[in-house]
Amino acid sequence: MESSELERFEAVVLPHLDAAYTLARYLTRNDHDAQDVVQDASLRALRYFHGFRGAGSAEGRAWLLAIVRNTAYTWQRRRRADTLTTEFDEERHSESVADRHPEATVEARSQRAALRRAIDELGPEFREVIVLRELEGLSYKEISDVAGVPVGTVMSRLARARRRLEEALCADPEDC
Amino acid sequence: MTHPAVEAQLDAYLDGELAAPDAAELEQHLRACPECSRLERRRRALSTALRDELPRFPAPDTLRAGVRAGARAEAGRRARRRAPSWGTLAVAASLALVAFGSRQLALRGAAGEAITNQVLASHVRSLMPGHLTDVLSSDQHTVKPWFNGKLDFSPPVYDFAGAGFPLVGGRLEYVDGRPVAALAYSRRQHVISVFVWPAAQGRTAGPRATTRQGYHLLHWATPAYAYWVASDLGLAELGDFVALLQRGDSAAAAAFR
Numbered sequence: 001m002e003s004s005e006l007e008r009f010e011a012v013v014l015p016h017l018d019a020a021y022t023l024a025r026y027l028t029r030n031d032h033d034a035q036d037v038v039q040d041a042s043l044r045a046l047r048y049f050h051g052f053r054g055a056g057s058a059e060g061r062a063w064l065l066a067i068v069r070n071t072a073y074t075w076q077r078r079r080r081a082d083t084l085t086t087e088f089d090e091e092r093h094s095e096s097v098a099d100r101h102p103e104a105t106v107e108a109r110s111q112r113a114a115l116r117r118a119i120d121e122l123g124p125e126f127r128e129v130i131v132l133r134e135l136e137g138l139s140y141k142e143i144s145d146v147a148g149v150p151v152g153t154v155m156s157r158l159a160r161a162r163r164r165l166e167e168a169l170c171a172d173p174e175d176c
Numbered sequence: 177m178t179h180p181a182v183e184a185q186l187d188a189y190l191d192g193e194l195a196a197p198d199a200a201e202l203e204q205h206l207r208a209c210p211e212c213s214r215l216e217r218r219r220r221a222l223s224t225a226l227r228d229e230l231p232r233f234p235a236p237d238t239l240r241a242g243v244r245a246g247a248r249a250e251a252g253r254r255a256r257r258r259a260p261s262w263g264t265l266a267v268a269a270s271l272a273l274v275a276f277g278s279r280q281l282a283l284r285g286a287a288g289e290a291i292t293n294q295v296l297a298s299h300v301r302s303l304m305p306g307h308l309t310d311v312l313s314s315d316q317h318t319v320k321p322w323f324n325g326k327l328d329f330s331p332p333v334y335d336f337a338g339a340g341f342p343l344v345g346g347r348l349e350y351v352d353g354r355p356v357a358a359l360a361y362s363r364r365q366h367v368i369s370v371f372v373w374p375a376a377q378g379r380t381a382g383p384r385a386t387t388r389q390g391y392h393l394l395h396w397a398t399p400a401y402a403y404w405v406a407s408d409l410g411l412a413e414l415g416d417f418v419a420l421l422q423r424g425d426s427a428a429a430a431a432f433r
Contacts, residue, residue: 017243032305046247
């Protein structure tokens with residue numbers, strides 16, 4: 001690798017490390033794994049860098065985020081195979097927070113706590129579209145590139161994720 | 177327009193992803209239908225809450241430094257695969273010196289070369305996730321006692337947070353055939369490793385600098401300790417840091433006089 005290519009790599013990747021770490025942090029739900037994922041993803045990015053033809057900053061971001069996302073999924077798969085624990089249980093998580101923990105309704109008065117909890121309880125495929133759209137402001141096309149699914153799927157996942165978040169935030173459905 | 181049709185398009189509309197004619201039709205319906213416009217208001221409020229309340233996570237400085245170090249190490253590996261490296265040439269040169277009979281000089285040089293490589297490898301490895309510290313603390317009174325029972329000496333530990341070089345923690349390393357103390361300091365996104373062990377000959381030597389794979393390595397010796405410092409920080413700032421360390425040591429020595 002020429003030193004000029006190393007400089008180009010740093011110019012493309014380093015400005016988006018915060019976005020990369022935020023996505024990894026939401027996907028892994030802990031600091032240590034998120035750091036490992038981003039570190040690993042950056043080495044993969046370097047390996048594939050000769051194939052990256054993008055020019056703009058937005059393209060660099062989507063490209064890096066796609067690698068971070070795939071790295072995080074590989075990590076989670078490996079971890080699940082190791083521990084045989086179920087990270088996400090559709091049946092369990094589809095109940096509202098208030099149903100399972102009556103005491104949680106008190107805590108849910110703090111909207112921030114309730115939102116964070118609701119996000120953590122979403123399946124990863126819903127969590128990632130929320131993070132990419134609401135926190136990073138990516139377009140549907142960019143999200144479809146990062147997540148490797150069609151634009152129509154991005155749209156329906158976003159709609160479903162938001163509906164679930166609304167339900168989770170609303171302890172009494174009559175009020176909402 | 178039916179309610180299910182509105183629900184299906186509402187998110188795309190709010191995200192600015194709906195084609196203009198469809199958006200116009202949807203707006204017309206929202207004006208006429210209180211139930212759907214309530215849905216729209218709820219969804220807008222949710223997006224605002226998410227953007228305002230959900231934390232963003234800035235990449236930690238150690239991660240930033242680790243990514244840069246990883247990229248440089250990988251770039252260095254690839255460059256070495258392509259061409260005979262200066263390292264190979266240096267070994268060849270020291271072998272040539274042995275052949276010329278300057279045995280003493282060449283051996284000392286080769287030993288120094290081995291230590292330089294070990295220090296560099298330890299530093300680069302420490303930048304990989306989870307390897308930076310065994311004891312993570314910016315408190316010198318936590319880090320220093322941590323080495324008790326792990327080393328046969330108690331290394332000097334200072335915190336230079338006031339001067340912009342906060343202590344990050346300490347770890348054990350193995351250099352030159354013995355366990356040594358390694359201390360990690362940070363400067364913005366850069367990490368500085370300091371390696372310390374008791375000096376063999378008790379002779380002082382001024383700081384000498386060398387650069388490998390984009391990292392600066394500095395070595396000096398006090399009557400008590402051999403010091404090595406490794407970092408990708410610029411040489412000027414690294415010089416400031418070394419001066420702080422040396423001042424710390426001579427202040428400690430003066431306290432005993």
